[in-house]
């Protein structure tokens with residue numbers, strides 16, 4: 001049997017929490033009813049997904065009712081079926097304020113997190129992430145917010161998102177409580193994280209990469225703006241592996257040695273089931289490099 005780069009193992013989030021290689025994202029969590037939303041979350045958990053990624057800004061688009069709406073929707077799901085909360089490693093984010101645009105001051109982050117917990121009807125979250133870097137806040141101040149939230153039992157662990165490797169390293173050096181994850185965009189159509197040091201820093205420090213938009217927000221399916229050669233390679237592998245194109249694209253994300261978690265955004269249980277087949281896909285090194293070259297549209301030297 002030829003080598004297989006795809007890692008389907010559980011990922012470690014900090015010292016105590018294990019999460020699956022595929023996570024459920026709530027950016028588009030704007031389903032028609034609370035019962036539909038509860039079915040979706042329960043269906044995701046039944047497929048072996050246990051990390052759920054939300055943010056206070058989710059709800060501003062995708063038909064949401066505004067800032068906080070996707071956290072509120074998840075809160076209603078937890079009230080409908082309280083058993084779901086205990087099966088989830090719950091993550092959310094704060095630090096984006098439409099109009100400013102970013103605020104990571106200690107006062108703001110602490111209040112934002114308190115509001116998030118209230119909206120989701122939970123006592124604590126496993127992971128609280130700074131959504132985007134506020135370059136006008138010193139990392140010591142972010143670290144102060146983290147310590148306060150951690151010491152009050154509101155947050156178990158912390159993460160960053162859309163941080164450069166240098167920004168993450170600076171915060172890692174100043175944080176007194178566990179900083180365990182970084183959330184970059186990463187997919188076969190967006191390879192920057194494996195070239196700018198983001199995924200290398202994860203390997204170096206042991207923090208867990210949570211890849212957002214692993215299907216490039218659906219463009220891997222529509223083909224919009226992607227090289228036709230990339231779609232052709234994904235489809236050829238999909239036929240060989242007897243899975244969907246989406247599953248091959250997610251398998252590519254799981255093939256990086258940083259042991260990436262792919263946060264998928266589909267709100268369709270059938271699509272979710274197809275995607276979880278990614279863990280059974282066999283990708284050789286030759287497959288992975290064919291995908292990279294097709295994505296770049298040029299041969300590697």
Ligand SMILES: NC(=O)c1ccc[n+]([C@@H]2O[C@H](COP(=O)([O-])OP(=O)(O)OC[C@H]3O[C@@H](n4cnc5c(N)ncnc54)[C@H](OP(=O)(O)O)[C@@H]3O)[C@@H](O)[C@H]2O)c1
Pocket residue numbers: 024025026027028053054131161162183211212213214215216217218219221246263264265266267268271272275
């Ligand atoms: N940190 C950040 O700045 C940031 C930014 C963006 C996203 N995120 C996180 O990443 C998560 C995922 O982002 P994303 O929604 O852009 O992810 P994605 O998985 O790349 O794209 C999901 C989109 O693809 C569509 N799609 C079409 N055909 C599909 C198929 N066959 N299988 C699966 N999906 C298909 C989905 O529609 P259907 O629902 O119809 O399947 C959905 O609209 C978000 O929910 C959020 O948690 C974080």
